[in-house]
Amino acid sequence: MLSWILEPLQFAFMQRSLAIAVAVGIICAAVGCYLMVQRLALLGDALSHSLLPGLAIAYIIRIHLYVGAFIAALVSTYLISLIHRRSPVKEDAAMGVVLSGFFAAGITLITVIQKDNKIDLAHFLFGNLLAVTADEVRDTALIALVVVVSIILLYKELLFFSFDPQGAEAAGLPTQRLHLGLMMLVALTVVASMKAVGVILVLAMLITPAVTAYLLVPRFHHVMLASVVCGVCSSIAGLYLSYYFNLPSGPAIVLVLSGIFAIAFAWHQWQKTRAPSATIF
Amino acid sequence: MTTLSVSHLTVNYQQVPALRNVSFTLAPAQVVGVIGPNGAGKSTLMKALLGLIPVVTGTLTYGDRPLSQQRQRVAYVPQRSHLDWTFPTTVWDVVLMGRVVSTGWLRQFSTASKRLAMAALERVGMADLRDRPIGQLSGGQQQRVFLARALVQQADLFLLDEPFTGVDQKTETLLFEVFHELAAAGKLVMVIHHDLGAVVKEFDRLILLNKELIATGDRRQVMTADNLLRAYGGLAHFGQAA
Ligand SMILES: Nc1ncnc2c1ncn2[C@@H]1O[C@H](COP(=O)(O)OP(=O)(O)O)[C@@H](O)[C@H]1O
Numbered sequence: 001m002l003s004w005i006l007e008p009l010q011f012a013f014m015q016r017s018l019a020i021a022v023a024v025g026i027i028c029a030a031v032g033c034y035l036m037v038q039r040l041a042l043l044g045d046a047l048s049h050s051l052l053p054g055l056a057i058a059y060i061i062r063i064h065l066y067v068g069a070f071i072a073a074l075v076s077t078y079l080i081s082l083i084h085r086r087s088p089v090k091e092d093a094a095m096g097v098v099l100s101g102f103f104a105a106g107i108t109l110i111t112v113i114q115k116d117n118k119i120d121l122a123h124f125l126f127g128n129l130l131a132v133t134a135d136e137v138r139d140t141a142l143i144a145l146v147v148v149v150s151i152i153l154l155y156k157e158l159l160f161f162s163f164d165p166q167g168a169e170a171a172g173l174p175t176q177r178l179h180l181g182l183m184m185l186v187a188l189t190v191v192a193s194m195k196a197v198g199v200i201l202v203l204a205m206l207i208t209p210a211v212t213a214y215l216l217v218p219r220f221h222h223v224m225l226a227s228v229v230c231g232v233c234s235s236i237a238g239l240y241l242s243y244y245f246n247l248p249s250g251p252a253i254v255l256v257l258s259g260i261f262a263i264a265f266a267w268h269q270w271q272k273t274r275a276p277s278a279t280i281f
Numbered sequence: 282m283t284t285l286s287v288s289h290l291t292v293n294y295q296q297v298p299a300l301r302n303v304s305f306t307l308a309p310a311q312v313v314g315v316i317g318p319n320g321a322g323k324s325t326l327m328k329a330l331l332g333l334i335p336v337v338t339g340t341l342t343y344g345d346r347p348l349s350q351q352r353q354r355v356a357y358v359p360q361r362s363h364l365d366w367t368f369p370t371t372v373w374d375v376v377l378m379g380r381v382v383s384t385g386w387l388r389q390f391s392t393a394s395k396r397l398a399m400a401a402l403e404r405v406g407m408a409d410l411r412d413r414p415i416g417q418l419s420g421g422q423q424q425r426v427f428l429a430r431a432l433v434q435q436a437d438l439f440l441l442d443e444p445f446t447g448v449d450q451k452t453e454t455l456l457f458e459v460f461h462e463l464a465a466a467g468k469l470v471m472v473i474h475h476d477l478g479a480v481v482k483e484f485d486r487l488i489l490l491n492k493e494l495i496a497t498g499d500r501r502q503v504m505t506a507d508n509l510l511r512a513y514g515g516l517a518h519f520g521q522a523a
């Protein structure tokens with residue numbers, strides 16, 4: 001058993017993949033808790049899809065790919081809220097429009113430039129965890145640090161704002177800035193996750209650990225901790241599955257996450273039938 | 282003496298007026314009922330006082346300064362139906378939210394804040410349930426938790442949106458007890474109430490709204506057949522039963 005665990009770690013590429021998988025597992029699972037309670041799961045999806053054109057443009061003008069992706073994600077959130085505020089269009093519809101438009105632009109741009117450059121659209125769509133570089137490990141670790149420290153420092157404000165935005169605003173919290181800050185954390189998180197699972201499956205990394213934890217524990221910081229544990233375990237398990245069975249790493253991680261959610265759901269159902277009177281008293 | 286004065290307040294939603302030219306002044310140390318039919322603009326009045334929605338015209342002063350410069354003196358209890366009761370949080374965590382702003386950025390809740398939260402929970406009879414998830418509370422219990430959250434803010438002006446909707450008799454009695462205590466301590470308590478049942482007797486003063494100010498004063502000045510007809514239209518008979 002131990003050798004089964006240790007064997008892959010003799011390879012530097014597996015050490016790097018594991019580092020990224022764990023970092024991404026932590027921040028996706030933590031940030032996803034805010035998206036879940038604010039019913040913004042779709043926004044996580046929109047942000048991740050819309051970073052593609054930023055990537056392509058960054059590639060063309062030779063700036064850091066993460067910077068381009070981050071800017072594109074922020075521009076798309078801005079457009080979503082602009083459409084929603086300036087017209088009767090509902091927020092989810094605005095997200096649908098912006099998400100698909102940006103995604104299409106990204107695919108088009110990358111398809112055009114990938115002929116001359118050595119990049120592969122599939123790697124952005126589905127991730128390529130086993131081929132991360134040392135620089136990417138460093139950047140991801142840095143992003144993870146920023147996200148985790150921000151959440152710890154702003155914990156009580158973000159909790160108040162997430163639960164009762166009007167109450168928080170009435171009490172004097174700068175709710176617009178908190179919302180913007182949260183969106184920047186989501187954007188950073190999806191940018192960092194692109195390598196691990198790709199933009200299509202990052203939604204699962206954000207939301208599945210959060211809802212799994214939500215079924216198990218009742219307090220927000222417990223939900224967040226349980227979510228992080230679930231995210232990290234799935235990342236590690238998925239990576240090993242991908243190594244031993246030669247599976248694509250992103251989907252392998254997401255399959256483990258889905259499996260854990262299914263178990264949590266079954267447990268939740270069983271609890272309900274066992275103690276039907278334990279709810280509203 | 283800290284008087285709340287609202288003068289010529291007009292509020293629109295997308296160019297449609299919700300409140301027109303509303304003016305009144307309220308002395309502290311009383312419990313004020315804000316009444317009027319559904320859609321009368323009662324919640325809108327509170328949100329304007331709280332700075333949650335922009336005002337088209339009008340000035341809001343508290344004491345001798347604009348209310349907008351004194352947010353920390355105001356505590357708000359939103360309408361219960363507008364909150365997410367499936368949110369993963371407990372009674373204790375919600376009450377402590379009332380201490381977030383006074384605690385300040387990058388700090389943890391002090392022992393004094395926790396003591397205040399405990400005292401507030403005891404006052405509303407919820408201390409034993411402090412670890413309970415909010416989704417497992419009855420309507421009355423939920424309302425008491427939010428009252429406790431307002432109490433720990435140590436405000437001077439309390440604004441409560443329909444706190445009596447869907448609560449049990451015991452909670453209703455407790456809410457009025459606390460309101461009268463606050464008034465006795467010199468606070469101003471404004472409470473939205475959408476029907477004209479017997480509880481109207483409990484208010485020291487009433488504000489009757491329907492898009493504009495219909496009447497304000499004590500119960501006898503406000504609850505006249507003429508005023509109720511203007512506020513409630515054909516439903517006025519329903520008011521006179523009170
Ligand atoms: N966010 C909003 N956007 C547009 N119209 C609104 C909004 N909130 C309230 N209104 C309208 O303003 C009027 C007053 O609403 P409100 O203050 O909630 O009434 P009350 O609390 O007295 O029932 C109603 O006609 C309502 O439909």
Ligand SMILES: [Mg+2]
Nearest residue numbers: 323324325360
């Ligand atoms: Mg209302």
